[in-house]
Each structure stands twice: as structure tokens, then as C-alpha cells.
Amino acid sequence: MPGHVLLRLAPEALGELAGGLPDGTALISATNGKTTTAAMLATIVGGDRAVCRNVGGANLVSGVASALVARPPDAAVGVLEVDEAALPAVARAVAPRVVALGNLFRDQLDRHGELEMVADRWRRMVDGLPAATTLVLGADDPVVDALGDGRDLVVRYGIDDPAVARPTRDDAADSTHCVRCGAPYAYRAVYLGHLGDYACPQGDHARGGLDFAARDVRMDGVAGTAFRLDAPDGAHELRLPLPGLYNVENALAAIATAHVLGVPVARAVERLGGFTAAFGRFERLQVDGREAVLLLFKNPTGANEALRAIAGDLADSRVVLALNDRIADGRDVSWIWDIDLEGALDAAAGVVCTGTRAADLAVRLRYADLVADRIDIRTPPEAAFDAAVRDAPPGGRVYVLATYTAMLDLHRVLAERGLTRSFWEEAR
Amino acid sequence: MTLRIVPLYPELLSIYADRGNVRVLEQRARWRGIPVEVSPLPLGADLDPAAADAILIGGGQDRDQALVAEALLAQTPALRSAIADGVPVLAVCGGYQLLGHGYVDQGGQRTPGSGLVDLETQAGPDRLIGNVLVEVDLDGHRERMVGFENHAGRTTLGSGVEPLGRVLAGAGNDGVSGHEGCRVGRVIGTYVHGPLLPKNPWLADLVLGWACERRGLDGALEPLDDRLESVAADAAAAIALAERR
Ligand SMILES: [Zn+2]
Numbered sequence: 001m002p003g004h005v006l007l008r009l010a011p012e013a014l015g016e017l018a019g020g021l022p023d024g025t026a027l028i029s030a031t032n033g034k035t036t037t038a039a040m041l042a043t044i045v046g047g048d049r050a051v052c053r054n055v056g057g058a059n060l061v062s063g064v065a066s067a068l069v070a071r072p073p074d075a076a077v078g079v080l081e082v083d084e085a086a087l088p089a090v091a092r093a094v095a096p097r098v099v100a101l102g103n104l105f106r107d108q109l110d111r112h113g114e115l116e117m118v119a120d121r122w123r124r125m126v127d128g129l130p131a132a133t134t135l136v137l138g139a140d141d142p143v144v145d146a147l148g149d150g151r152d153l154v155v156r157y158g159i160d161d162p163a164v165a166r167p168t169r170d171d172a173a174d175s176t177h178c179v180r181c182g183a184p185y186a187y188r189a190v191y192l193g194h195l196g197d198y199a200c201p202q203g204d205h206a207r208g209g210l211d212f213a214a215r216d217v218r219m220d221g222v223a224g225t226a227f228r229l230d231a232p233d234g235a236h237e238l239r240l241p242l243p244g245l246y247n248v249e250n251a252l253a254a255i256a257t258a259h260v261l262g263v264p265v266a267r268a269v270e271r272l273g274g275f276t277a278a279f280g281r282f283e284r285l286q287v288d289g290r291e292a293v294l295l296l297f298k299n300p301t302g303a304n305e306a307l308r309a310i311a312g313d314l315a316d317s318r319v320v321l322a323l324n325d326r327i328a329d330g331r332d333v334s335w336i337w338d339i340d341l342e343g344a345l346d347a348a349a350g351v352v353c354t355g356t357r358a359a360d361l362a363v364r365l366r367y368a369d370l371v372a373d374r375i376d377i378r379t380p381p382e383a384a385f386d387a388a389v390r391d392a393p394p395g396g397r398v399y400v401l402a403t404y405t406a407m408l409d410l411h412r413v414l415a416e417r418g419l420t421r422s423f424w425e426e427a428r
Numbered sequence: 429m430t431l432r433i434v435p436l437y438p439e440l441l442s443i444y445a446d447r448g449n450v451r452v453l454e455q456r457a458r459w460r461g462i463p464v465e466v467s468p469l470p471l472g473a474d475l476d477p478a479a480a481d482a483i484l485i486g487g488g489q490d491r492d493q494a495l496v497a498e499a500l501l502a503q504t505p506a507l508r509s510a511i512a513d514g515v516p517v518l519a520v521c522g523g524y525q526l527l528g529h530g531y532v533d534q535g536g537q538r539t540p541g542s543g544l545v546d547l548e549t550q551a552g553p554d555r556l557i558g559n560v561l562v563e564v565d566l567d568g569h570r571e572r573m574v575g576f577e578n579h580a581g582r583t584t585l586g587s588g589v590e591p592l593g594r595v596l597a598g599a600g601n602d603g604v605s606g607h608e609g610c611r612v613g614r615v616i617g618t619y620v621h622g623p624l625l626p627k628n629p630w631l632a633d634l635v636l637g638w639a640c641e642r643r644g645l646d647g648a649l650e651p652l653d654d655r656l657e658s659v660a661a662d663a664a665a666a667i668a669l670a671e672r673r
């Protein structure tokens with residue numbers, strides 16, 4: 001029975017289905033990184049148990065219901081990625097063992113509404129959680145950190161390494177004012193967007209103590225990131241085959257959540273070492289002697305972080321930017337003006353814009369002073385991809401930054417050509 | 429002679445990428461060799477009417493609107509004097525609403541506005557969200573304005589206030605009058621973001637030309653190569669028409 005039919009017939013069925021998982025259910029939500037975090041968590045707990053998880057972006061209530069209905073017969077634990085807006089309804093229904101909340105950024109305002117509205121829904125959701133539910137919180141985000149107030153079972157994670165901090169906050173930074181008094185936070189370190197080590201100058205809110213902290217972070221371009229993980233049981237060395245501070249945040253969330261579900265930290269660290277990227281999250285493939293790197297982008301902070309991760313490896317490369325304005329992408333494309341594109345692609349040999357709003361991107365690049373003869377417009381996405389591959393030197397790289405449905409379109413064609421697994425195969 | 433562009437409270441008023449409008453004005457001046465600088469007005473600071481050649485007021489989160497309204501109210505005399513002195517004002521979305529007498533929210537609570545323009549805004553039962561196509565008569569010739577709107581407010585213009593344009597697709601001021609935005613002299617208000625100026629370079633140059641005149645520079649701007657902008661505006665117009673409500 002499809003999830004949405006089941007829900008209509010028996011809304012309480014969600015709770016019963018989840019209740020049938022002996023080790024309980026983890027819900028994962030965030031504006032950025034929830035899919036990767038859930039994939040990491042499934043990799044970690046999947047090492048010794050059958051996992052019930054939703055895949056393919058099916059993260060609304062119906063998708064969660066479908067995943068629970070179709071769970072493997074021996075499934076012991078649920079790893080469910082949940083849309084920020086759908087989270088309160090799902091949390092109410094399944095009585096989760098752990099809820100992992102990563103971050104809140106402005107994202108697709110036409111669909112989600114303003115950030116503060118989502119934050120208010122999360123606050124009410126947390127108030128309604130059973131006392132036995134553990135919260136795993138991204139403490140670098142002040143709004144998320146404050147959700148732990150007054151709860152006993154809280155685990156906080158974050159980055160603690162001023163050496164990798166940004167010199168200034170992005171213009172697109174969102175939650176920069178104290179959740180209690182509204183004064184601007186003073187930041188000891190900014191890691192991405194408004195995430196960092198902050199304190200209210202009036203003294204009424206500062207980042208909570210970190211149970212899981214990433215220290216001594218070493219970035220190695222698109223090859224990945226290494227860091228020391230200080231956990232409750234001591235220090236561990238983690239080498240993550242995914243680049244960018246975002247993925248450090250995602251790994252911390254996954255390891256902390258797995259720990260709540262009973263996986264020792266050392267085992268989680270070991271299992272993450274062989275993690276492969278989820279759909280469009282630094283997916284890498286070989287095409288005609290060139291390497292293509294596929295990156296989803298959907299909001300300014302995510303895009304900024306993706307651009308930073310590839311910044312050092314752009315020489316001679318070609319870049320494809322794909323912007324669609326379908327409902328899943330967000331129909332309002334204003335947000336591309338909040339990306340710090342100024343200078344970000346200057347090192348690339350050429351940029352091809354594609355998607356239903358390709359020309360919007362081209363205009364954006366023009367105002368970022370990218371020279372016009374390095375901007376090309378081609379549709380559909382596979383035509384842009386083929387042109388970029390053809391123009392890239394042998395052994396060179398093609399970076400594809402695409403919004404969700406543009407990436408789906410491209411992925412479908414690449415799968416037909418046998419270049420990558422299809423998205424749906426990943427569901428197995 | 430440096431042209432000074434002053435965005436008001438950008439830390440609170442840039443929810444729909446309003447910084448894009450600032451960027452477009454700045455670049456279009458720079459590309460023409462006009463010295464330009466952007467001097468944002470931070471919350472709590474006083475506006476010096478003599479030190480502004482174009483004023484931009486963007487949109488903010490609903491929860492910040494009261495805070496912004498209070499700050500803006502204190503700057504109303506300075507704004508009035510700047511406007512009297514020929515400084516153009518471009519106000520988008522929440523900024524547009526603040527130009528008027530006030531905003532009445534869903535609960536009937538009224539936030540006073542600056543009253544710089546005779547208009548009034550009342551929250552409607554739902555948000556008006558989507559692509560917009562507007563036809564603008566500009567001193568004898570017709571221009572097309574494209575973009576995106578996302579607002580709960582319904583804005584009614586006073587009897588002496590002209591709308592900026594007529595809605596061909598989208599909701600505009602209130603979803604019923606067929607009007608979009610307002611124009612009083614060099615004061616322009618609109619619900620259209622996207623942001624507004626990148627795909628509507630004629631409007632950017634209108635504001636920039638006014639700013640130049642006000643600074644005592646020649647307001648006749650040499651044309652730029654806006655082919656990319658035309659392609660983007662064509663695409664946006666086609667999408668707006670295809671989803672016409
Ligand atoms: Zn405070």
C-alpha cells in the first residue's frame with residue numbers, strides 16, 4: 001500500500017510501523033546536509049543491522065510512511081531524513097528515539113516560508129517530544145543550539161578550529177541575532193553562513209558545550225577532509241572522502257546520532273572512511289578521460305560552501321551551472337544573487353549555464369565581472385555537460401553545480417549512458 | 429564626484445536578494461566609468477540626505493518589519509528632504525509597504541509606515557506568490573518589467589498616486605486592481621523582486637540617470653550590451669504568461 005493511501009486510511013499506522021523497529025527510529029532534518037547525514041548514518045548503523053530508510057528525496061510525510069511500509073522484514077532501526085516543514089508531523093507520529101537537527105538557512109522562500117517560521121515550528125515540535133527522545137543538535141547554529149534548552153537528553157556537535165574559520169560572515173548569513181534578546185552575536189569563529197562559535201554580548205546565549213567536536217581540520221580540496229574527532233570516549237582521527245566544512249558537520253551529526261543508537265565511535269569512524277557520496281553530493285565519474293564532479297546546490301549558503309570546496313582545484317576546469325525553477329528547485333530564483341560569485345569562478349577556463357533559468361545565471365555571472373566570452377548558455381543540461389567535457393583538457397575536470405531537478409535530468413541521461421548508477425538503484 | 433548608493437538597513441532588508449539591486453546599480457555605473465560607492469545605512473544610524481544619490485529599501489522577514497518601521501520612521505524627515513532634492517528612492521516588497529501610511533496585519537495590528545507616499549497596506553488571507561509580468565508606461569514609451577512576487581500584503585494607492593504599471597501576469601498590488609507598484613516623481617515602489625533590477629536594466633538605468641542628475645553629472649547614460657538581460661527577461665516573461673492565474 002503506498003504511504004499516502006495508508007496515511008489517509010490509518011493516520012496512527014505510522015507510529016505502529018515505527019514502533020515495530022526494535023532499536024527505534026532516528027529522524028534527521030536540516031536545511032543543508034540532511035540527505036548526506038542520513039546516508040552516512042545508514043552506512044554506520046547498516047554495518048551490523050538492517051536499516052529502514054527513505055531515499056531519493058522522499059522526505060515528506062508520505063515518503064516516510066512509504067519507507068516504513070516497505071521496510072526490510074528484518075529491519076531493526078529507522079534512519080529517516082525528514083523535510084524541515086514535515087518534521088513536526090512526522091515527529092508527532094513516530095515517537096523517535098533520536099532527532100538530529102543540523103541547521104536552518106533561508107531556503108526556497110516561496111515554498112518553505114521565512115526561516116523564523118520554520119524555527120517556530122521546530123520549537124513547538126521539540127516541546128512535544130517524549131522525554132525519552134534524545135536531541136542531537138548542531139550547536140554551531142544558534143537557533144538549533146537553543147532548541148536544547150530545558151531538555152535532559154541533548155548531544156551537541158560542532159566545529160572547533162579557528163584555523164579554518166572564515167575571516168568574515170557571508171552576506172547571506174541568516175540567524176546572526178541572539179535568540180533571546182536580539183542583540184547581534186559576537187563570533188569567535190565563523191565556519192559557514194551563520195554557523196560558528198558565537199556568544200551574545202549580553203551574556204544570555206552562547207554556543208553550548210560540544211560533546212562531539214571536530215578539531216585540527218585539514219582540507220584537501222575535492223579529495224576530502226581530515227580532522228580529529230573529540231568524542232565522549234576520547235580522540236579519534238577521521239579521514240572523510242568528501243570535501244568542505246559542510247561534510248564535517250554532516251559526519252559529526254551522523255557519528256553523534258549513531259552513538260545514541262549504540263554504535264561505538266571508533267566503529268562509526270572506521271565505517272565512514274569508505275563512505276561514497278549520495279546523489280549529486282560530490283559524486284565523481286569518469287567521462288572520456290575527464291573527471292566530472294556533480295554537486296547539488298539549492299540555496300546561497302550551500303552554494304558558497306560548494307564553491308569554496310572546489311576553489312583550489314579550478315585551474316583549467318570547466319564549470320556547468322544548472323538552474324531550474326520547478327517546484328522542487330524553488331520557483332523564485334532570486335537566491336542566486338545571494339551567492340558570493342564575485343571572483344569564485346575566475347580560475348575556471350569556462351562556464352556553461354543551463355536549465356530553465358540559464359540566462360538568469362549568465363546575468364548573475366556578468367555582474368560578478370566574469371568575462372562575457374567565458375560564459376556560454378546551452379540547454380538542455382546534457383548539452384551543457386557534453387560541451388564542457390569536450391572543452392576540458394584530457395585529465396581535466398568538469399564541475400557541475402545543479403539545482404535538484406536539473407541534476408535529476410542530467411543524472412537520468414548519464415545513467416542511460418552507463419556513466420553512473422541510476423538514482424533509483426541507489427534506493428536498494 | 430562619486431555617486432553614492434545608499435541601501436537602508438541591508439542587514440535586515442535583503443530577504444529576496446535585494447543586494448542584487450545594489451550590485452546592478454553599482455556595476456552599471458562602474459562600467460560607464462562613473463565613480464560610485466555603496467554606503468549602507470546601518471540600523472540606528474542617521475541618514476544624511478546630502479550624502480545620498482540613490483536610496484534603496486528592500487524587504488525583510490515579517491518579524492523584523494516592526495523594528496525596521498520604527499527605525500525608518502525616525503528617518504522620515506531626512507528621506508523627505510532627500511526626495512525633495514531629487515534623490516531617487518527604489519523600494520521593494522516590505523520596503524514598498526513602508527513607503528505608505530501603515531501596514532495592518534492579520535490580527536488587525538497596525539504598524540505605522542513613513543507616509544512618504546499616499547498608500548496603505550492590509551494583510552490578506554494568503555500570500556500572493558509567483559512570477560510577474562508588468563507593462564510600464566514610462567514617459568511616453570512602453571517597458572516590460574519581469575520578476576517574482578511573494579507578499580501577504582494588499583496595497584491600495586491613494587487617489588493621487590499612479591501605479592508603476594499594469595499587471596499582465598501575476599497579482600501585483602492587491603490581486604484585483606490590475607495595478608503593480610507606485611510611482612511618484614522619483615519614488616518607485618514595487619512588489620517585484622527576483623531581484624528587480626538585473627532583468628529590468630531599463631529601470632536600473634532610469635534610477636541611475638536620476639542619481640547622476642542629482643549629483644550634477646550628465647544623466648544621459650551610454651547604452652550597455654544587455655543581450656543576456658534580454659534573454660533572461662524573455663524567459664521570465666514566458667514563464668509568467670504560461671502560469672497566468
Ligand atoms: Zn542576548
